[in-house]
Amino acid sequence: MTCNLLHDYSYLRLTYTLLLACFFFNQGLLKDYKQLQYNKNGKFKIVQLTDIHFGETDSKDRRSQDVIRTVIELEQPDLVVVTGDVVSGYEWDDKSQGFFASNYGKMTSVLEELNVHWAFTAGNHDTEGDLNRAQVSYHDQSFSLSLTRPNAANISYEHNYVIPVYNQNGSKIEFRLWFLDSGYESNCRGLQGYDCIQEDQINWYRSEHSKISDNDSSKGRGFLFMHIPIQQYINLYNYGTIYGNRGEDICCGAYDTGLFGAIIEQSTVEWISCGHDHNNDYHGNYEGVNLAYGRKTGYGGYQQASIKKGARVFEITQEPYNIKTWIRQEDGTIDFNDMLYSLHRTHYDFQKRCCNTELIEEQVQVTYTYYYFLIALIAIFFLVMDSIRNRHLKKKINNQDNESSQKLCKELSTHE
Numbered sequence: 001m002t003c004n005l006l007h008d009y010s011y012l013r014l015t016y017t018l019l020l021a022c023f024f025f026n027q028g029l030l031k032d033y034k035q036l037q038y039n040k041n042g043k044f045k046i047v048q049l050t051d052i053h054f055g056e057t058d059s060k061d062r063r064s065q066d067v068i069r070t071v072i073e074l075e076q077p078d079l080v081v082v083t084g085d086v087v088s089g090y091e092w093d094d095k096s097q098g099f100f101a102s103n104y105g106k107m108t109s110v111l112e113e114l115n116v117h118w119a120f121t122a123g124n125h126d127t128e129g130d131l132n133r134a135q136v137s138y139h140d141q142s143f144s145l146s147l148t149r150p151n152a153a154n155i156s157y158e159h160n161y162v163i164p165v166y167n168q169n170g171s172k173i174e175f176r177l178w179f180l181d182s183g184y185e186s187n188c189r190g191l192q193g194y195d196c197i198q199e200d201q202i203n204w205y206r207s208e209h210s211k212i213s214d215n216d217s218s219k220g221r222g223f224l225f226m227h228i229p230i231q232q233y234i235n236l237y238n239y240g241t242i243y244g245n246r247g248e249d250i251c252c253g254a255y256d257t258g259l260f261g262a263i264i265e266q267s268t269v270e271w272i273s274c275g276h277d278h279n280n281d282y283h284g285n286y287e288g289v290n291l292a293y294g295r296k297t298g299y300g301g302y303q304q305a306s307i308k309k310g311a312r313v314f315e316i317t318q319e320p321y322n323i324k325t326w327i328r329q330e331d332g333t334i335d336f337n338d339m340l341y342s343l344h345r346t347h348y349d350f351q352k353r354c355c356n357t358e359l360i361e362e363q364v365q366v367t368y369t370y371y372y373f374l375i376a377l378i379a380i381f382f383l384v385m386d387s388i389r390n391r392h393l394k395k396k397i398n399n400q401d402n403e404s405s406q407k408l409c410k411e412l413s414t415h416e
């Protein structure tokens with residue numbers, strides 16, 4: 001009896017310990033995160049991988065791994081940032097176990113082989129497979145080289161957190177890396193299109209930034225990484241100066257929930273970088289904030305054949321503080337992304353809404369306007385022609401009347 005009680009007690013204690021360990025692990029308290037800081041050269045380098053899309057074919061997956069390996073070996077980054085769609089979740093057959101884990105492992109195996117730390121935020125396709133958002137986050141955090149944090153608060157989605165980067169001796173924060181989860185739904189606030197940053201995420205972002213003292217020189221320095229671009233990427237394209245490729249319509253969140261306003265009202269970050277649109281890799285400055293796309297990294301999914309796979313690179317220098325960016329390509333070459341996109345955009349080149357749905361409607365409206373204008377011109381033409389014809393007929397009739405009058409007068413004169 002005593003042995004059974006002791007056995008039951010031991011079992012309960014073990015269960016309690018495991019549950020407690022799980023709880024603290026989920027709170028990020030058991031994991032010893034590496035502190036990020038400027039390297040011995042006074043620099044900090046980030047490689048941004050995005051839209052790899054593992055899980056479509058073995059051949060594409062191997063080529064994608066080669067791209068990752070080439071970029072990292074040449075750049076030797078201090079951190080790899082992964083901005084979503086690592087896995088093509090739409091390829092899951094709805095029954096196979098371990099779909100996400102096995103395909104995600106195709107990326108992590110290369111990063112572990114090269115012994116490089118990474119931080120991750122999910123894309124809209126990552127959770128179309130066998131794992132939900134929380135499970136994807138927990139899976140990523142299980143790797144020792146992952147610096148991905150648990151969700152920072154009880155807010156929408158799972159990948160919302162901030163990582164500080166310190167000076168060379170690790171004594172002072174120099175800038176911050178913010179991560180926001182841009183979601184996975186097929187609409188935002190009832191508007192059809194892509195998902196968007198929610199109000200509770202923006203409130204958390206504001207709150208965290210307000211905790212930084214105004215006397216702290218690191219305030220306002222840093223990056224925000226997410227998967228789906230915000231609507232200001234359209235404004236930048238329409239009215240600003242951009243460098244790089246704009247190979248497709250900007251498919252941003254369907255509704256502007258106010259994230260950009262929160263960013264500029266407190267001057268929180270210098271750069272926002274995203275993925276999602278595979279044929280876009282441009283960057284430019286909009287209202288004092290640099291907006292950038294990463295270069296599509298993987299062979300899964302779509303992309304124009306003329307654009308090489310690769311990754312955006314950010315190099316931050318401590319003294320004097322500055323940020324440079326370029327794209328390392330799969331063949332080892334560097335695209336400095338300094339090609340000025342055409343500034344000769346007309347009203348008809350403008351994009352009015354995410355994925356250009358409004359532009360299509362506007363083009364239809366323009367077509368109808370031209371149609372009605374043409375009808376009006378034709379109507380005016382016929383009216384003018386009819387007026388000319390009537391005047392000609394009147395003149396002819398008047399002439400005939402004059403001739404008849406003259407003839408009658410002549411006849412009367414003769415009779416007299």
